[in-house]
Amino acid sequence: MKKIVTMLLLVLYVSCLAHAQAAPQESAAVQQMQGWLAAFNSGNRDALLHFLEKSRPSSVPQIDQEMDFRSRTGGFEFKKMEESTPTKATAIVKERDSDQFARMVVEVEAEPPHLITKFGLQAIPTPTEFASPRLSEADAIAGLRAMLDKATAADQFSGAALVAHDGKAVFAQAYGMADREKRIPNKLDTQFRIGSMNKMFTAVAILQLAQAGKLQLTDTLNKFLPDYANKELASKVTIHHLLTHTGGTGDFFGPEFDAHRPELKTLNDYVKLYEKRGLEFEPASKWEYSNYGFLLLGVVVEKVSGQSYYDYVREHVFKPAGMNSTDSLPENEAVAGRSVGYMKENTNSAWTPNTDTLPFRGTSAGGGYSTVGDFLRFANALESHKLLDAEHTKLLITGKVDTPRGSQYAYGFMAEQSGMHCFGHGGGAPGMNGDLRICPESGYVIAVLANMDPPAAQHAADFVGNRLPVAAGR
Numbered sequence: 087m088k089k090i091v092t093m094l095l096l097v098l099y100v101s102c103l104a105h106a107q108a109a110p111q112e113s114a115a116v117q118q119m120q121g122w123l124a125a126f127n128s129g130n131r132d133a134l135l136h137f138l139e140k141s142r143p144s145s146v147p148q149i150d151q152e153m154d155f156r157s158r159t160g161g162f163e164f165k166k167m168e169e170s171t172p173t174k175a176t177a178i179v180k181e182r183d184s185d186q187f188a189r190m191v192v193e194v195e196a197e198p199p200h201l202i203t204k205f206g207l208q209a210i211p212t213p214t215e216f217a218s219p220r221l222s223e224a225d226a227i228a229g230l231r232a233m234l235d236k237a238t239a240a241d242q243f244s245g246a247a248l249v250a251h252d253g254k255a256v257f258a259q260a261y262g263m264a265d266r267e268k269r270i271p272n273k274l275d276t277q278f279r280i281g282s283m284n285k286m287f288t289a290v291a292i293l294q295l296a297q298a299g300k301l302q303l304t305d306t307l308n309k310f311l312p313d314y315a316n317k318e319l320a321s322k323v324t325i326h327h328l329l330t331h332t333g334g335t336g337d338f339f340g341p342e343f344d345a346h347r348p349e350l351k352t353l354n355d356y357v358k359l360y361e362k363r364g365l366e367f368e369p370a371s372k373w374e375y376s377n378y379g380f381l382l383l384g385v386v387v388e389k390v391s392g393q394s395y396y397d398y399v400r401e402h403v404f405k406p407a408g409m410n411s412t413d414s415l416p417e418n419e420a421v422a423g424r425s426v427g428y429m430k431e432n433t434n435s436a437w438t439p440n441t442d443t444l445p446f447r448g449t450s451a452g453g454g455y456s457t458v459g460d461f462l463r464f465a466n467a468l469e470s471h472k473l474l475d476a477e478h479t480k481l482l483i484t485g486k487v488d489t490p491r492g493s494q495y496a497y498g499f500m501a502e503q504s505g506m507h508c509f510g511h512g513g514g515a516p517g518m519n520g521d522l523r524i525c526p527e528s529g530y531v532i533a534v535l536a537n538m539d540p541p542a543a544q545h546a547a548d549f550v551g552n553r554l555p556v557a558a559g560r
Contacts, residue, residue, distance in 0.1 A: 114200035115175035119192040127161035142202040157433035184545045211492035218552045226553040227257045245536030248458035252529045264425035277424040278535035280520045281513025282452040289498020291387045297478045310389040315361040327369045328379040329497040330486045334367040335379040351446045353384045373487050377451040384450020407467035412456040414448030425537040427517025440517025461533035465524045483509040514540035521547035
């Protein structure tokens with residue numbers, strides 16, 4: 087009996103050894119990727135710190151930022167390995183707390199201990215093979231309601247959400263507090279700061295002036311600003327470049343903005359501060375998001391129309407669309423229904439008002455305020471050609487240039503082609519987040535606004551946008 091047992095154990099050992107030898111050995115890059123995912127997903131600071139000290143020491147000083155990132159994403163679910171070599175691994179991963187996918191790249195040194203030399207996570211559109219199943223309208227709305235209830239209970243959402251079909255709301259609900267100190271709840275007519283969503287209004291204004299024959303999209307900036315300090319920039323950058331973020335005009339946020347924030351009261355104040363800067367790249371050579379480019383478009387609106395930017399959009403965009411709760415009044419002017427924006431320094435800090443981060447007033451690049459109802463009115467006005475004729479509406483919303491996230495940028499609008507074709511724009515800054523999606527083939531409009539840090543509104547818009555029926559019974 088002993089001999090039989092010994093023989094069986096020996097056979098079992100040899101079998102296991104053969105299997106182990108046959109099993110492919112994970113590369114060092116894959117092992118480091120798996121190690122980071124395990125430590126990051128644990129949510130344990132000590133575990134992540136231990137991994138970074140051992141495998142990615144250059145990132146140890148950013149441990150708190152990584153833990154904040156963990157809180158915002160919930161960790162990542164591994165979906166698919168795209169590339170695996172001894173020193174490089176590329177995989178598709180998905181945020182656990184949202185529908186956001188990302189491409190993860192890890193490169194390591196060839197020799198032990200195989201320290202990580204490059205680490206990256208780039209947001210990507212949902213791969214077709216991992217797309218959420220399309221649901222009925224009722225089930226998609228029920229899922230959105232449950233998602234927002236859960237997020238609000240966890241203090242991860244505060245704002246308002248609206249879904250409309252064929253111009254009429256099929257879901258509209260407000261959540262959380264407009265003013266935490268005064269215990270004022272958010273309502274559907276609460277006004278939320280909208281960040282870069284203003285760019286849509288600016289683009290409509292420019293296309294209206296083009297439709298009226300008052301400017302050409304091929305016109306260069308110096309036609310409207312002949313005294314602009316940097317002559318090379320003004321002579322090379324066209325209206326088309328500014329509308330598509332391909333002009334190389336850069337941003338205005340940063341140390342200079344922080345130092346001069348209270349002084350920047352008009353669009354021309356921004357121009358005076360930044361007009362001596364040169365091009366960041368040759369126009370049309372690449373796509374790079376430019377708030378300053380859209381600030382310049384606002385100045386063009388003023389020069390061509392003879393009105394202030396604010397008066398022009400009130401008269402020619404907001405009024406014909408019926409957007410009575412949308413504007414960009416200065417922050418020192420009381421707006422009765424405007425919510426307080428709340429931000430967090432990190433996941434462990436308390437929510438605090440974003441007052442000290444706000445510009446004097448919104449600009450043509452962003453910073454105004456609106457309601458979910460007004461965004462539905464804006465969408466309806468665009469689709470019914472109250473703002474632009476059919477030709478210029480198509481020109482406005484048709485994608486012109488690819489962006490790093492896999493979508494296309496039109497004129498002040500993102501054009502999303504994957505899944506359900508939609509166009510719109512988001513906005514985000516400390517204490518504010520918003521997203522508008524207009525989906526003409528299915529007839530849906532999604533508007534979500536939040537008075538808290540990104541990506542609160544974006545996550546909700548993603549969730550329902552990924553699940554609503556594409557054809558909606560048409």
